[in-house]
Amino acid sequence: MGIFSSIKDAIFGKKAAAAEPAAPSPVGTALDAATSAMAAAAAAPAPIGEVDVEAILSAEAAKSGQDLNWRTSIVDLMKLLGIDSSLANRKELAQELGYTGALDGSAEMNIWLHKAVMRELAANGGKVPADLTD
Numbered sequence: 001m002g003i004f005s006s007i008k009d010a011i012f013g014k015k016a017a018a019a020e021p022a023a024p025s026p027v028g029t030a031l032d033a034a035t036s037a038m039a040a041a042a043a044a045p046a047p048i049g050e051v052d053v054e055a056i057l058s059a060e061a062a063k064s065g066q067d068l069n070w071r072t073s074i075v076d077l078m079k080l081l082g083i084d085s086s087l088a089n090r091k092e093l094a095q096e097l098g099y100t101g102a103l104d105g106s107a108e109m110n111i112w113l114h115k116a117v118m119r120e121l122a123a124n125g126g127k128v129p130a131d132l133t134d
Helices: 003-019 030-043 053-064 074-080 087-097 107-123
Strands: none
Touching: 003 053, 003 087, 003 107, 053 074, 053 107, 074 087, 074 107, 087 107
16 A cells, blocks of 8 residues: 555545444344344445545644644645655655655655645545645
């Protein structure tokens, strides 16, 4: 699994985890079996719709209590999601996303990475404000 997949799973997984219903209590009647089957069908993962990336990250930032600038910093975004933000991981992420500049951890690379991650999240079903992708 690549670094971008870890980022996407960390964000999109929070939506899926919040939507999981409680497990039904076991009862032996046919009606309960039918009800359980319908509940299971309803709980089956739906195709990923639009995930409000900004809302999820804002809530996560508030919950963490850390002062992280995830809106502009790839390092802070990765830290917020509990992903190693080392230069080695950012280099790997840059290669995954097709960065062609120097893999030196420069401001140029990091800004490009942040915007590329936001664009990829949007391309994979995330609702991302335009100012985070430009």
